[in-house]
Amino acid sequence: MPGPLNKLKNLFSSKPTKNTSTTSTSTSTSNKPSHKMTYNSILILGATGLIGPHLIPALKKAYPSASISALVRPGSDKIAAVQALGVKVIEQDYSSGLETAVKGYDLVIDSANSADPATTKAAVEGLKGSKATFLRLSGCGNFINGSKTGEYDHDAKLWDDSKAEDIAAIHDAMFNGAGDVVAINAAKEGLEAFTLTIGGIYGVPVIKGASSGVFVNLYSSNAKQLGYTPVIGDGSGVMQMIHIDDAVSAIIAVLKYTETASGASAHRYFIAPGFDYTWKRLAEVFGNALNLSPKTVSFEEAGFIAGLIGSTMKSVGTKTAELGWKATGPTLEEVLPQVL
Numbered sequence: 343m344p345g346p347l348n349k350l351k352n353l354f355s356s357k358p359t360k361n362t363s364t365t366s367t368s369t370s371t372s373n374k375p376s377h378k379m380t381y382n383s384i385l386i387l388g389a390t391g392l393i394g395p396h397l398i399p400a401l402k403k404a405y406p407s408a409s410i411s412a413l414v415r416p417g418s419d420k421i422a423a424v425q426a427l428g429v430k431v432i433e434q435d436y437s438s439g440l441e442t443a444v445k446g447y448d449l450v451i452d453s454a455n456s457a458d459p460a461t462t463k464a465a466v467e468g469l470k471g472s473k474a475t476f477l478r479l480s481g482c483g484n485f486i487n488g489s490k491t492g493e494y495d496h497d498a499k500l501w502d503d504s505k506a507e508d509i510a511a512i513h514d515a516m517f518n519g520a521g522d523v524v525a526i527n528a529a530k531e532g533l534e535a536f537t538l539t540i541g542g543i544y545g546v547p548v549i550k551g552a553s554s555g556v557f558v559n560l561y562s563s564n565a566k567q568l569g570y571t572p573v574i575g576d577g578s579g580v581m582q583m584i585h586i587d588d589a590v591s592a593i594i595a596v597l598k599y600t601e602t603a604s605g606a607s608a609h610r611y612f613i614a615p616g617f618d619y620t621w622k623r624l625a626e627v628f629g630n631a632l633n634l635s636p637k638t639v640s641f642e643e644a645g646f647i648a649g650l651i652g653s654t655m656k657s658v659g660t661k662t663a664e665l666g667w668k669a670t671g672p673t674l675e676e677v678l679p680q681v682l
């Protein structure tokens with residue numbers, strides 16, 4: 343079972359482990375200039391997925407003189423397509439040897455599988471003691487309230503990236519929490535590690551035949567298996583969705599911040615949630631694109647992503663907005679028919 347699916351299965355049975363580290367995440371975005379003024383060598387993990395190939399041109403624009411490399415699964419049929427984006431491809435599976443492979447770069451971006459902490463753990467281990475910057479891309483699946491009713495929960499916690507207590511409350515049992523905790527703790531131990539947590543992304547893949555992204559894949563494979571797009575209760579619970587261009591602009595905004603942010607005063611955790619969609623609306627929009635009809639069902643009948651569909655996700659990127667970032671669309675309704 344792939345990582346994200348396995349994680350969903352376990353999501354409601356795991357006990358939270360508190361993020362025990364003692365130094366809290368600073369909420370200040372004013373920092374002293376550091377040795378990092380730009381990045382000359384960049385390594386990207388996840389270059390054959392949805393985000394990676396969209397991010398590469400934006401990195402080339404933001405860092406025109408940097409050399410950009412990508413670690414790609416050995417023998418991948420997408421190697422030529424990644425090379426065509428103008429990056430050097432190094433064939434490397436992340437399950438072994440990653441500690442060594444990340445060494446020597448100014449910036450390492452982890453856009454692989456945020457539900458499995460193994461890649462972030464290995465990358466952080468390899469970068470320990472260096473002056474490199476590490477950016478982990480994570481997902482707002484962390485911020486669901488765990489309800490099974492499908493109804494909007496007005497009392498659900500609003501996770502705010504400007505609140506040190508919210509960042510400190512991120513824990514291993516959250517959808518992407520274990521890897522987030524690794525990155526947060528690595529920063530406390532001196533690595534220039536940052537996390538950007540993003541809503542469910544929609545966008546047309548750059549590479550033909552590449553993944554449509556973690557969330558769109560999960561939702562559409564669940565619906566196809568069921569033969570309908572499930573709605574639990576009145577479906578007024580909310581999922582946060584973001585267009586790929588907005589996700590990429592958030593990544594670049596955070597990277598620009600990291601060029602001068604360093605040490606204890608740096609803000610380490612950013613959220614880019616995007617737009618609120620009710621689960622009822624998602625069932626209609628995905629239903630139209632997949633030629634399936636929405637169906638009101640019980641939690642038990644809603645498939646392997648029932649844990650998401652029953653929930654309300656509430657997060658806000660106060661710190662990301664302070665960087666000048668804002669989601670501007672296009673909408674899911676406009677884009678999804680081109681994806682599925």
Ligand SMILES: NC(=O)c1ccc[n+]([C@@H]2O[C@H](COP(=O)([O-])OP(=O)(O)OC[C@H]3O[C@@H](n4cnc5c(N)ncnc54)[C@H](OP(=O)(O)O)[C@@H]3O)[C@@H](O)[C@H]2O)c1
Pocket residue numbers: 387388389390391392393394413414415418434435436437452453454455456457479480481482539540541542543544553554555556557558
């Ligand atoms: N899409 C979303 O809705 C969303 C939202 C928020 C956060 N995120 C996070 O952002 C990151 C990228 O998302 P995405 O949607 O672009 O993911 P994706 O389409 O599933 O792509 C994942 C990438 O990681 C590579 N990868 C995974 N395990 C690997 C391994 N063991 N060795 C080598 N390569 C490996 C994949 O290579 P192959 O192509 O060879 O499999 C692919 O390039 C993930 O961490 C995801 O959880 C995604």
